Amino acid sequence: MxxxxxxxxxxxxxxxxxxxxxxxxxxxxxxxxxxxxxxxxxxxxxxxxxxxxxxxxxxxxxxxxxxxxxxxxxxxxxxxxxWRRVGKLIVAQHKSELAKLTQMLGTGKKSGIADLKLLDKPQLKQLEPHINGIAALYSQGEAxxxxxxxxxxxxxxxxxxxxxxxxxxxxxxxxxxxxxxxxxxxxxxxxxxxxxxxxxxxxxxxxxxxxxxxxxxYPCRGEYRVLDKACAKMINSMVYPVPVAGYGGLGIHLTPTIDGNILIGPSAEYVKGREDYRTTGPVLNKLYREALQLLPAIDRRDFIAAYAGIRSKxxxxxxxxxxxxxxxxxxxxxxxxxxxxxxxxxxxxxxxxxxxxxxxxxxxxxxxxxxxxxxxxxxETRLDNLSGELVCRCEQVTRREVLAAINNPLGASSLSAIKYRCRAGMGRCQGGYCLPRIVDMLRETSNEEITFHGPGSHMFIGATKELLKCS
Amino acid sequence: MRKNLTCIICPLSCQIRLSCVDKDIKRIEGALCSKGRRYAEKELHCPTRSLTTTLEVIGGEQRLVSVKSDQELPRELLMPVMRQLAKLKAQAPIKIGQVLAADILDTGVNIVATRPVSKGDNR
Amino acid sequence: MQLKRELMVIGGGPAGLAAAVAARRAGVRDILLIEREDCLGGILNQCIHNGFGREIFKESLTGPEYAQIFIEQVQLSDIECWTGTLVTELTAGKRIIAANSRGLHRICAQAVILSMGCRERTRAAVDIPGTRPAGIYTAGVAQNFINLRNLMPGKRFIILGSGDIGLIMARRLTLEGAEVLGVLEKLPYPGGLPRNITQCLEDFNIPLYLKHTVTDIHGKHRVSGVSIAKVGPRGGILPGTTRKLACDTLLLSVGLIPENELSKAAGIKLDRLTGGPLVDETGQTNIPGIYACGNVLHVYDIVDQLTKEAEAVGRAAACYIKAGQSQLPLLRVQAGSGIKYVVPQQISAPGKRLLSFRVDTPGQNKYIVIKSGRKIIKRQIKQRVNPPELIQLEVNLPELSPGNIIKVELK
Known part of the structure; x- marks a missing residue:
């Protein structure tokens, strides 16, 4: 055609x-x-x-x-x-950063963004009691x-x-x-x-x-860490540091997600591979350290996942x-x-x-x-009232929701496709509970190979004892 | 000859120290109970092990039934028995303790079910 | 509509089963046991290896056989069981919301026993960098696929973590024809029982790499290998020791966490050392009438001990239901130097009390010293102490002076 x-x-x-x-x-x-x-x-x-x-x-x-x-x-x-408006705070930790906040306020106004204001320390503390900082630029409209x-x-x-x-x-x-x-x-x-x-x-x-x-x-990688939903109450708004020129990103920030987690990141690092979605030890440590500066209440035990994306610079x-x-x-x-x-x-x-x-x-x-x-x-809207059998415990996803994700209109079939559509597997146990159940559901609906994220990412090599048959 | 063994009879995992001459135990230390000595003797002459695994189920509520050897098998026969079991399937319903493979590889040892499986469609 | 029960037991694994049966025998008529799986027995159903029941039944049973004994007792005592049902909410008022294929249910009870067990720590908990391909499994999930669902996750495995689950899986995978390249342990000593080192690793010539860890995961779609390195005395990676091993699966056996999301939401206080609720000698939490037993309390290594203690908790809940009240804690019990944690963390009544605890590093010829205030009330020498092995000692507390602290120390 x-x-x-x-x-x-x-x-x-x-x-x-x-x-x-x-x-x-x-x-x-x-x-x-x-x-x-x-x-x-x-x-x-x-x-x-x-x-x-x-x-x-x-x-x-x-x-x-x-x-x-x-x-x-x-x-x-x-x-x-x-979608939810939560507002964004760009938080100064040192006096040297105050001028930059004022400058950003000016730029924002020039761009026609009306709902911007500077917060002093008590105002910041009132809004975000757990956040470290001496002043902040508050952009209320951000979502x-x-x-x-x-x-x-x-x-x-x-x-x-x-x-x-x-x-x-x-x-x-x-x-x-x-x-x-x-x-x-x-x-x-x-x-x-x-x-x-x-x-x-x-x-x-x-x-x-x-x-x-x-x-x-120029591919520029950004790594993230994900915090457990149990931490959701630690912040109300997005919390950014004052940007540093030449950093390649907005700085390592804290973002509440619509689903109730908190993201830490992203880093900014130029890499060769355009799909080199690796996370790396030094950067993961750096994310932790820098996030602690903004939010000292973070506990390592609350990290549930890490991932990376690539910026097209x-x-x-x-x-x-x-x-x-x-x-x-x-x-x-x-x-x-x-x-x-x-x-x-x-x-x-x-x-x-x-x-x-x-x-x-x-x-x-x-x-x-x-x-x-x-x-x-x-x-297929997410049910307000939980009803029926729960397949994913952490994210409270019902069997009906998982089935809807399996039978998605785009025909994308993989565990990731299911995860991104209904959140099953995105919680603190990272699929420990729901993965076997989702695999059962996939086996009931089709004979296709079960993959993690599409061709090449098979989850199983076959039934048990098959390795014994070939040896 | 001196030899150290870890007794596998119970979770206490006694560290047994042996002095032996040609597989004959002259002195034994470290075993907290009499089973330790028997274990050590067997371990020197012919180590044996229990085997636990699964068998594929036909027409059951579960896809697999967990099984065990009703006696210990010579250790070197564990893999040959596994290869033999790979060829077998069990028909549901299955009772706990039911013999699913008798006298496996002429050892006199039976493979028995360790859980019940009722009839079903295996999903 | 709200249902009412005398006792609700949340979780139908070994702890919940034993507690429910004991409560019934102690005279509680109206019990509801709620289990999220379609069948009772909990994790024991996938633990098809033997070694269970030596203490209670004097024989070596497999997990399913051990579970079956208690499942039959539950059935014979005519205890109402809801399987395929997940409790989504618990309140301090002992009300729950449970979801199953029939819908949502609201139930309240006079007493609640928490027996939800534990869950596995994941990759994020041990911070392994690298790619995110298929082929990274926690050991328990792999065990579930192999032993219950007839699915083989891979061919060439590296196992990180030498706890009993990791060791048992090394043998299980080998028996199934897979290749286990090695079991890695970051500490200088193995996390599992010595007998499992013998019968799971040595029997099959599987190498155990102590003071090693996985530092990177490779592969875009499926794991193609991992980097491993030596760990220094302070836990850091030793430079120059990194090497790459080709494998298609990484199994993580990196610890268990008591499953206390429901407890937290109900306002139950947790012990940071165990990850489980703070309890007194009866298993009662800070909320009168809510009890905890089994791995939700602290992670046991032997199911027989867990069963015995869960039965005691079942009886205590029965007493609470009869009396309509319980005693409040008078003393605190603390883990002193050399001790990782101690359970119970509180004592409510005088008498002989069993303390369960773990040491934090292995040692030989060590004294366990239990003090009440400054007074030593028990002193016992141990030829060998090992963190994977839970130690249980009974202390006699003929009278309690309120506010006193009982401390367990290793010397």
Whole structure:
């Protein structure tokens, strides 16, 4: 089939674009090389809707961030994604940092963020009794949400509105034909008038396949630790240190998650591998140390997991230069839209990026409204009242919820896909209780190999005694 | 010859020190009970071990039934017996203590169920 | 609708079963035993190895056989059991909410016995960096898959942690035809019983690497190997000792934590040393009428001891139900130097009292000294002390002077 638009990359940006374009009568295809969406940076971050206070005013980043964050309440309502305003504190620990707070207040106001104020020590203590600090910049409007839930919800809603989604499909070559592109993949080839490159950390490589060589992404890893829900009451708002120029990130911060955990991180370290999602001993220790500075009440015993994500940086290691999002239809390659260097605040900006890309496409394609477009995602809502058999004890997930996750609309089948959809296995026992039960449920529903996160990640080598039969 | 053994009869795990001549125990120290001596003698001549494992179940409520050897087996036969058991299946219902494999590998030792399994569809 | 019972027992493993039967024998008529699994017996169902029951039954039973004895007693005493039911909430007023396939249930009782057991520590608890591929299992989960679900998690294993579960799994995996490259222990001595070193490792030539740990996990989709290194005297990694071992599975046997989420939410005070509730000699927590027994209290190494103590707790709960009240704690019991923890942590009534405790490092010819205030009330020499082996000593406390502290020390 000839598509109008092929979107490469099922991160939050790709899925937001797919969903935005599904408002119109277009033939749309979204490709992702992984077995599920949200496998890259979109599923590995702090889960924050930034207001824009940490980006230079006037930049595309600031513009899209501010516009995007304003769309979150409506978007999350439509998609059934929990979202909550908790506010953000940028906390000064030393007098030397006070000037920076005042400067950030000024920048924020210039960007049009109204609900900013400076807090002195007693005000800070009142808001956050457990936090160490002498003053803080308080940005009340900032919110938290589950980034992978939003990503999944966008994809599901896009699919519901007619977007074709092909997972486990890696683009290996791009050919320019007359008026259209031909994308060769390891799972068939596809043609379309427009190509949207939302390949995240691979965006420069994908652009290269189309002959555009001007981009270079520098992968920058951020590691996180996750604290038990038992610690949820230690903080009310997001707690950030005062940023240090050239750090490569916003500094190691504490973020309450929508599900009741606290995240510590991320670190910032340039790495070679674009998918080198390792955690490392020294960084994990550093996260602990730096988090203790902000929140001395943390107990090592409350760590339940650690993970890492990779930022798609356009700024080379060692440089403290600000680099903006690169979003454009390539002048030399009409119909090819590149989104490169979409790092933080990419998540907050995603809804606005989608609209922005929509406008770029409207220049070349006639966009007639899709009469069947439904902005609301069909959703098996999380039950308010627990009922029925609980499969996951820590996160109190019922059998019905796990079944809904197993039979998810995208057809992503793995233990991770289930975990990200219903939270079974995300709690303090990390699957010790629910894993055998979920495996039972998977064995009841299909004969497919059970994987941890898609092809190659098999959980079992077969039945017991099979090793004895071959020896 | 001197030899040190850890008695495996009970959790006390007595550290037994032996002086022996050609597998004959001349002196034994460290065993808190008489079972320790018997264990040491057997350990010198022909070490034996209990075997506990599982057998696949046909038509049961569980996929597997846990089993044990009703006597100890010569230690070197543990793996051969396991390979033999890999070829066998047990039909539900199964009673606790039921012999599921008699006289395994002509040892005179039976493999018996250590839990009941009622009829079912194995899920 | 709210159901009422005289006694509720939360958890149908060895502790809950024994406590329920003992309470019934002590005259409690109206007992409800709640178990989250579909069958009673708890963790014993997957512990198919033998060695259970030597103290009580004078023979070596397997886990399922040991459990079956108590399951039959529960059935014969006609105790109401709800299996497949998870308690999601407990209050200080002894009300619970339980969820099962029939829905949500609210039940209140005169007394509650907590016997929820323990759970395994995970990778995060030991902070192993590296990738997050398939092939990292806690030992108990792997045991569950192999012994109950007929699924083999891998072919080539490294086991981190030399506690009994790790050792038992090393043998079990080998018998199933898998290769166990080694069992690693960060401490200078093994965490499991010496007899398990013999019959689980030495019998199968499985190396035990003391003072070693896993420092990194490799592999993108499935574990491809781990890095291991020597641990120095202060617990740090010794530089230059790291090497990589190719394997497809890492088994973590890195400790157990009493499962007290329900207890905490109910306001039950916990002991940081055991991870379980603070109890008196009857197993009563700080909330009168709520008792704890089994691994929820502290992690036992021998089920026979656990059974005996759980039975005593069942009887104590029965007394409480009859009397409608219980005695309040008068004395504190503390772990002194050389002692990891001691249970009970409080004493409410005079008499002969059994103290259970663990030493914190192995040693030979050590004195156990028990003091009441400054007075030594018991002194006993031990040829050998070992952290994996729980020590139990009885002390006679003919009278209690309130506020006094009983201290257990190792000299």
């Amino acid at each position: 000839d598509y109008d638009v092929i979107i490469v990359g099922g991160g939050v940006v790709g899925c937001a674009i797919a969903r935005e374009l599904s408002r119109y009568r277009l033939n749309l295809l979204l490709l992702d090389k992984e077995h599920d969406v949200a496998r890259g940076a979109s599923g590995r971050n702090s889960g924050v809707v930034h207001s824009g206070v940490q980006v230079p005013p006037g930049s595309l980043k600031a513009k899209l961030n501010i516009a995007g964050s304003k769309q979150f309440p409506k978007l999350c309502r439509e998609l059934g994604v929990p 938290i949400f589950s980034p992978y839930m939003l990503n999944i919800a966008l994809a599901e809603n896009a699919k519901q509105n007619g977007v074709h989604i092909k997972l486990n499909t890696r683009v290996v070559g791009i050919k320019r034909l007359e008026n259209k592109f031909k994308l060769a993949t390891d799972n068939g080839s596809y043609t379309s008038r427009y190509v949207v490159n939302s390949a995240g950390v691979w965006a420069d490589k994908l652009a290269q396949m189309a002959g555009i060589t001007g981009y270079r992404i 356009l700024c080379r290691p060692g440089s403290s230069r600000f680099t903006d999002f690169m979003i454009c239809e390539e002048p030399k390659l009409k119909g090819f839209i590149n989104l490169v260097g979409i790092e933080s605040p990419g998540l907050s900006a995603a809804p606005a990026i989608a609209k922005h890309v929509g406008k770029l496409i409207a220049k070349g394609l006639k966009l007639a409204p899709n009469p069947d477009f439904n902005p609301r995602r069909k959703v």
